[in-house]
Amino acid sequence: MDFTLTADQEALRGTIVKFSRECLNGDMIVRDREQAFSRDRWKACGTMGLQGLPVPESLGGGGFDPLTTAIALDAFGYGCTDNGLVFSVCAHLLSCVVPMWRFGSEEQQAKFLPGLCDGTLVGVHAITEPDSGSDSFAMRTKAARDGEGWRINGTKTFISNGPEADVIIVFALTDAAKGYHGGVTAFLLENGTPGFTASRKIEKMGLRTSPFGELSFDDVWVPERAIVGALGGGSAIFTHAMDWERTCLFAAHVGQMERILERGVYYARTRKQFGKSISKFQGVSHKLADFKVQLEAARLLTYRAATKLDKTRGVALDASMAKLFVSESLVRGALDVLQIFAGYGYATEYEIEREVRDAIGSRIYSGTSDMQRNTIAAWMGL
Amino acid sequence: MSEPIAATVKAYILDAFLPGADAAELTDDTPLISEGILDSLATVRLVTFLEEHYNIEVAAYEANADNLDSITLIANLVRAKLPV
Numbered sequence: 066m067d068f069t070l071t072a073d074q075e076a077l078r079g080t081i082v083k084f085s086r087e088c089l090n091g092d093m094i095v096r097d098r099e100q101a102f103s104r105d106r107w108k109a110c111g112t113m114g115l116q117g118l119p120v121p122e123s124l125g126g127g128g129f130d131p132l133t134t135a136i137a138l139d140a141f142g143y144g145c146t147d148n149g150l151v152f153s154v155c156a157h158l159l160s161c162v163v164p165m166w167r168f169g170s171e172e173q174q175a176k177f178l179p180g181l182c183d184g185t186l187v188g189v190h191a192i193t194e195p196d197s198g199s200d201s202f203a204m205r206t207k208a209a210r211d212g213e214g215w216r217i218n219g220t221k222t223f224i225s226n227g228p229e230a231d232v233i234i235v236f237a238l239t240d241a242a243k244g245y246h247g248g249v250t251a252f253l254l255e256n257g258t259p260g261f262t263a264s265r266k267i268e269k270m271g272l273r274t275s276p277f278g279e280l281s282f283d284d285v286w287v288p289e290r291a292i293v294g295a296l297g298g299g300s301a302i303f304t305h306a307m308d309w310e311r312t313c314l315f316a317a318h319v320g321q322m323e324r325i326l327e328r329g330v331y332y333a334r335t336r337k338q339f340g341k342s343i344s345k346f347q348g349v350s351h352k353l354a355d356f357k358v359q360l361e362a363a364r365l366l367t368y369r370a371a372t373k374l375d376k377t378r379g380v381a382l383d384a385s386m387a388k389l390f391v392s393e394s395l396v397r398g399a400l401d402v403l404q405i406f407a408g409y410g411y412a413t414e415y416e417i418e419r420e421v422r423d424a425i426g427s428r429i430y431s432g433t434s435d436m437q438r439n440t441i442a443a444w445m446g447l
Numbered sequence: 448m449s450e451p452i453a454a455t456v457k458a459y460i461l462d463a464f465l466p467g468a469d470a471a472e473l474t475d476d477t478p479l480i481s482e483g484i485l486d487s488l489a490t491v492r493l494v495t496f497l498e499e500h501y502n503i504e505v506a507a508y509e510a511n512a513d514n515l516d517s518i519t520l521i522a523n524l525v526r527a528k529l530p531v
Binding site for chain 2: 301
């Protein structure tokens, strides 16, 4: 497979990298320390089209194919040092916007997609609960029929963008006996719906500029038309969102890997110890060589998965492999570069330690590395 | 069993999810979901197989117990989607 970028893809990549460097990267140390989500930067990303990349232009998006979407997010991850902002945009796009595009009704799409794509609205995907993380379909949030609609009760936690949510896709049990197989339904609601609250912000180790928290649903009533897709169709919507997230969010991480590697190479070439550049010590150069191999392999795995996103449900295996490899490589590479920077890597002002803190979460969200290994093994018939 | 769709589906399930199992123990009416043969990952694999092998599309709301809980039900789903 030849992933040489077309002229249009090169131009798109260049535009996004330039925009990111010029508009998004200021005051990172302070914003990270203060866990400051920047709505202005979010809106700027919307103006660039990042929140709607693959959505058809008729619905307010960019109309890009999945591979070009991955290339664009790779560029975003490379150019933008605000990894939390990159994560928030990707979570919004891949687990809220894409499901609404692929499964939403015409009414839902017309009402919400333009604002979700242009940066006006922040979208959220609410499935995880205090007692159901990896085992996401062991959820307790329930939706019971009530007149011409449904009444939702429960709590969701570790919700990316939760504290800033304008539009929420929430997964609830509509038939506990069926569970995964037709018992979970996705509902769409807006912030301000009576009974809904973004109840608690959660502080975290990394991606600190990406809002994160709990959502409470206390007798929230929604009409029948709030169902996304169909009654009982929640598992397919979740699976589809995860295919996109494991592919395209991790494309952004490939870009992040490239940026971290470049910093490592520059530092190794310019830092002198014992009378010579530390790049001449194999203990240093071999780490960077390994990181380079992992970067290129990560990009190939991710781009290959992206080409299958709109072609086959079997992309689930490619997406899992890409996610596992990219996340593990990102963490390992970031730690190696921190080691190369030594004391400077450990100090906040050089912004390497933040890359490590931001990278760690990638082994957890979108399904942990352990769950990805389970998925890959299952596809192999093990 | 002479019905070809059911036979194909049975062969796939045995190969993919029940390696080494006695084929005679898997009947057309064995409840695949409640007996744990089709968990979430197996369901995705099965639906992928049906879509690619028969060139059909299984909608999000169709991947449920009503359509997938036995070989008979799966064969009915496939048959309903094939051109007449």
